[in-house]
Amino acid sequence: MTRHPPLRRVVWLGPVQPEERMLRSTAATPAAVRWSEGFVGGLESNGVLCRRIGHEPARTWPWGPLRSRPRPARQACGVTFTNLPGVRRRSLEKGYEAAVRREIATAAPDLMVSYNAEPFHAAAVAAAAATGVPWIPIVLDAPDPDSDWENIAGMVRGSTGVVFLSHWASVNCPWPSVFHLDGGIVTHGTRDAADPSAPVVLYTGARGPWAGLDLLLAAWRLVRHAGARLWICGQGAHDGLRAAVAGDSRITDFGIVTESRLRELQERATVLVNPRSPSYPGNLMNFPSKVLDYLGTGKPVVTTRTAGLSPEYDRVLLFAEPAEPAPLAAALEAVLGWSSERRAAHRIDVERFAVEHGDWRQVAAEFLAWAAGRAGDSSAADGLASGAASAR
Numbered sequence: 381m382t383r384h385p386p387l388r389r390v391v392w393l394g395p396v397q398p399e400e401r402m403l404r405s406t407a408a409t410p411a412a413v414r415w416s417e418g419f420v421g422g423l424e425s426n427g428v429l430c431r432r433i434g435h436e437p438a439r440t441w442p443w444g445p446l447r448s449r450p451r452p453a454r455q456a457c458g459v460t461f462t463n464l465p466g467v468r469r470r471s472l473e474k475g476y477e478a479a480v481r482r483e484i485a486t487a488a489p490d491l492m493v494s495y496n497a498e499p500f501h502a503a504a505v506a507a508a509a510a511t512g513v514p515w516i517p518i519v520l521d522a523p524d525p526d527s528d529w530e531n532i533a534g535m536v537r538g539s540t541g542v543v544f545l546s547h548w549a550s551v552n553c554p555w556p557s558v559f560h561l562d563g564g565i566v567t568h569g570t571r572d573a574a575d576p577s578a579p580v581v582l583y584t585g586a587r588g589p590w591a592g593l594d595l596l597l598a599a600w601r602l603v604r605h606a607g608a609r610l611w612i613c614g615q616g617a618h619d620g621l622r623a624a625v626a627g628d629s630r631i632t633d634f635g636i637v638t639e640s641r642l643r644e645l646q647e648r649a650t651v652l653v654n655p656r657s658p659s660y661p662g663n664l665m666n667f668p669s670k671v672l673d674y675l676g677t678g679k680p681v682v683t684t685r686t687a688g689l690s691p692e693y694d695r696v697l698l699f700a701e702p703a704e705p706a707p708l709a710a711a712l713e714a715v716l717g718w719s720s721e722r723r724a725a726h727r728i729d730v731e732r733f734a735v736e737h738g739d740w741r742q743v744a745a746e747f748l749a750w751a752a753g754r755a756g757d758s759s760a761a762d763g764l765a766s767g768a769a770s771a772r
Contacts (some may be wrong), residue, residue, distance in 0.1 A: 381556075382751050384746065384752040384755070384756030385490075385752065385756065386427075386752055387428060387490045387491050387748055387751060387752050387755060388427070388428060388429060388490055389428070389429045389431070389487055389488065389489040389490050389491075389494040390423055390429070390431070390489060390491050390492070391418075391429050391430075391431050391433060391480065391483050391484075391487075391489045391491070391493070391508075392416075392420055392423075392428045392430050392431065392432050392433065392434075392492075392493055392494075392495075393407055393417055393434060393476065393480075393492065393493070393495060393504065393511075394412075394416040394420070394431050394432065394433075394434050394494070394495035394695060395412045395413050395434055395435075395436075395437060395495060395643075396432065396434035396436050396450045396456060396458055396459075397409060397413050397436050397437060397450075398451055399638060399639060400635070401436065401451065401639065403636060405436075405437070405438065406438070406439045406443055406444060406557060406615075407438050407439045407444060407617075407652035408437075408615035408616075408636050409437050409668060410615070410636070411585060411586070412520075413740070414673065415495075415520070415669045415672075416495055417561055417580070418563060418564055418566070418672075418740045419518075419563070419564075419740065419743075419744060420432060421740055421742050422564060422739075422740030422742075422743055422744025422745075422747075423744045423747075423748070424739070425744070426476075426719075426741060426745050426748055427746055428744075428748065429487075430458040430515045431456075431483055431487060431489070432457065433456070433457045433459065433476065433479045433483065434450070434456070434457075434458065434459060434473060434495075435448060435450060435458065435459040435460075435461055435475065435476075435481060436448055436449075436458070438463055440463055440464065440468060441463045441464055441465075444463055445463055446462070446464070447460065447461075447463060448460065448461055448463050449523060450720055451709070454599075457479045457482075457483065459472065459475035459476055459479055460475060461475050463633065466650050466732055469500050472500035473499070473500040473501075473502060473503045473504075474500040474503070475703065476500055476501060476503065476504040477503035477504045477506075477507050479504070480492065480504040480507050480508055482509050484507070484508065484513055485510050488672070489513055490513075490755060491513065491514055491515075491516065491751060491760070492505075492506055492508045492513055492514070492515045492516075493515075493516050493517070493518060493751075494515065494516075494517045494518065494522055495518060495520065496517065496519060496521055496522075497517035497519060497522075497535040497536045497539070497736050500582065501517075505539075506538070507539055508580070509538060509546070514539075514540040514754065514755045515538060515539050515540065516539055516540060516541050516542070516543060516722070516754065517535070517536050517539055517542060517543070517754075518543040518545070518561070519532070519535075519536065519542060519543065519544050519546075519549070519665065520545050520666070520667065520669075521662065521665065521666055522535065522549075522662070522665040522666075523661065523662055523665070524661055524662060524664045524665060525549075525552075525553075525664075525665070525757060526698040528554075529553065529554055529555075532553075532665075533555075533663035534621055537679040537692055540556065540557070540754045540755060541557040541558070541559060541750070541751065542558050542559070543558075543560075543561050543747070544557045544558060544559075544560055544561075544639075544665075545561065545562045545563070545666070545667035545669070545688065546562075546664065546665050546666060546667050546687065546688035547560060547562070547667070547687070547688055547689060547690040547691075548664050548665075548687035548688055549665050549688070557754060559747065559750050559751075560690070561743060561746070561747050562667045562669070562672070562688075562690065563667075563669055563672045563740070564672070564737075564738055564739040564740030564741070564742065564743040564744070564745060565675050565676055565677045565733075565734040565737050565738070565739060566670050566672075566740065567676050567678070567731060567734055567739075568643065568646075568676045568677055570646055570647050570655065570676070570677040570678060570679065570761055571644065572647070572678070572679070572723060572727070573646045573647045573648050574648060574650040574679075574723075575648070575650075576720075577607055578607045578608075578609060579599070579607065579608050579609070579650035579651070580607070580608075580609050580610075580611055580648055580649045580650050580651075580715045581608065581610045581611070581649070581650065581651050581652075581653055581712055581716070582611045582613070582645060582646065582649035582651070582652050582653070582674075583596055583610070583611070583612050583613070583614075583652075583653050583654075583655070584612075584613040584614060584642065584652075584670060585654075585670050586614060586615075586672070587611075587612050587614050587615070587618040587621065587663070588616075589615070589660065590656065590657070590660045590661075590662060590663060590666070591598070591655075591656055592654070592655030592656040592657050592660075592703075593612075593618055593621060593655070594620055595655045595684075595703065595704075595705065595708060596610075596653060596655040596656060596708070597620055597621065597624050597728055599655070599700075599705040599706075599708035599709040599711070599712065600624070600628075600630075600631070601705070601709075602705055602706060602709035603709050603712055603713060603716075604713070605712075605713055605716045605717070606629055608630065608716055609630045609631070609632065610628075610631045610632070611631075611632050611634060611645060611649070612631070612632070612633045612634065612644060613615050613634045613635070613636070613637050613645065614635070614638040615635070615637060616706065621633055644720040646677045646679065647677075649677075649679060649713060650678050650679075650680075650715070650716055651679065651680050651681070651682055651715040651716060652674040652677065652680070652681045652682070653681070653682045653683070653684040653708075653712065654668050654670055654671055654674065654681065654682070654684065655683075655684055655700075655703070655708060656668050656683075656684055656686050656703075657684065657686075657703055658684060658685060658686045658703050659703070660686065663686050663687070663688065664687045664689070666686070666688050667688035667689070668683070668686065668688065668689070671683065671689070671693070671697070673732055675696060675733070675734060676734070678726075678727040678730045678731060679695050680697045680698055680715045680717055680718065680723070680726055680729075681696070681698060682697075682699075682700055682711045682712055683698070683699060683700070684699070684700055684701070684703040684708070685699050685703070695733055696726075696729060696730050696733045698711055698714075698715060699711070700712075752753075
């Protein structure tokens with residue numbers, strides 16, 4: 381087996397959004413930032429010098445700022461851009477290209493890795509390729525592939541390999557140079573402060589239709605457990621949730637919260653829920669990263685079964701099937717009735733699973749070993765055409 385030199389310097393293209401600004405943003409991306417920080421931290425814990433390049437997400441003007449300027453941060457280069465419709469993409473593209481050119485000239489990176497494969501990364505990817513720096517995109521979100529995957533191929537063309545979070549994508553993708561990485565599980569040491577007399581179902585995350593909040597609200601109407609409450613955290617408006625809160629005193633909408641507040645709410649939760657619809661467009665290619673954070677609490681997690689979840693999670697997740705209101709309500713009711721002994725035993729099972737699955741340092745080490753082979757393969761001009769298949 382050919383041994384490739386380890387990767388020491390990596391450029392990371394990903395979201396930049398400090399918490400205090402996220403809380404005031406109309407385009408908050410806590411899940412994206414949490415995943416990105418976990419991955420980059422994992423790279424750095426393996427001795428990699430990781431330079432971050434990214435922009436702060438914002439809705440287009442006039443709902444967002446006319447000119448977006450990220451706050452300076454350690455080992456990070458913020459991309460400033462003009463946030464006007466019709467101008468935004470080109471402005472971002474020029475900003476990323478300039479930042480990557482500067483980084484290549486000053487630090488000579490071994491590899492460039494990106495959070496998704498965005499259109500505004502194209503010029504930066506070309507600039508890296510022109511100087512021999514390979515590029516590996518990590519595809520977290522993408523449309524469902526067409527029959528020959530050409531729509532996805534167009535996004536990642538020019539890469540030396542592709543990483544998918546979705547287990548389904550890693551198994552069904554027809555290209556050889558593919559790696560499956562969904563993320564690390566960090567055990568938070570969360571106390572189980574759930575109140576048996578007033579059990580809480582906690583949902584955190586996006587409010588868009590792909591995330592399943594409508595399904596959860598429909599299921600909640602069928603939950604009859606005495607004293608049960610539904611808590612929602614996340615950014616954005618949702619007409620159904622607004623109406624549900626007005627009509628049901630058991631529901632509380634906390635909006636977007638700080639990380640410390642989130643941990644407090646998780647401690648008091650009885651069960652955490654992920655109601656994402658398996659049939660919603662794009663969910664074949666998506667992995668619900670909130671599951672990683674949920675499992676880090678040791679609390680029971682009720683979820684729908686989407687294709688992005690690896691079968692290994694069957695050991696610790698509690699599935700509501702099919703993804704309809706009645707089965708989801710029944711699954712929630714069942715966990716709300718667990719004894720303290722059952723909860724303690726489940727926590728032990730989850731902690732064992734987390735150790736076997738790996739934290740961010742372990743997951744990043746596996747990625748680096750695979751990526752070193754891809755970056756060291758001089759014939760791998762395009763990850764769609766060459767390289768050895770690999771999957772976790």
